[in-house]
Amino acid sequence: MPPFEQILSAGAAVQNLILALKAQGFSTVWRTGLLCNEPAVKAYFGVGADDYVTAFVYTGTSPKDESKRKPIDIEPLVRFES
Template sequence: MNTQEILDFIQSRRSMGRLLAPAPNAEQLKQAVSVALTAPDHKQLNPFRFVVLENQALDNLGLALHQATLDKGDTDETALQKAKMLPKRAPMIIACVTDYKNHPKVPEFEQLLSAGAGVQNLLLALQAQGFASVWRSGDLMNSQAVKQFFNLTDNNQVVGFIYVGMAGAELPPRKAVNTDDFLTFY
């Protein structure tokens, strides 16, 4: 690929909400995570990790989301059922969770940014392999029930749920962005 093809590929990345099987296999996941781990990481602290959920693990995450909904006081049966079914919108979810390290030169916010950069690299690596994805978050993802599900300490957090599979529909091309609205020169 030449430079323009690489830039066009990166700009073609889109979030896809409707995802179908198949999901990446173990070798494809290892390759994608290898790319994710090239994200900037001051002092090479490795402040994040990925947890792959499929099959029963998706159901178990649904139960944790159901509990998180109850814990926030929502007893509406529709909301509870929706929370339980959230993980079933894709054949695989890759959760990114922080694993903060104490370091005098690398505050937690910098480690969180590293995790975000890792997720972006993961999304691009999955796309390069022909998969579609969407990075999801929400008020339930750092609830006590979900943090317990991922065995996270109180100071760590879920960065996001990366839903992965094959595109269930075709999205229109991304609209052009006027970079002048986002760029300032001093």
């Protein structure tokens, strides 16, 4: 499997993890950054030198509820042709 597909698959897996956690009522934040693939960070987490850290997923509960979003009218955006 090419490296770009491996990275895309890892990203999809992380997104699905976040969706599953949200469905269970948890709050989550996906964080990475410029330092996540530095040798010291990889060594700390036991990640091989040729491997990548894809995500740090912070998970927990929040003292406040997420605000509700207004429904989006998709009629002007969707077209059906048969």
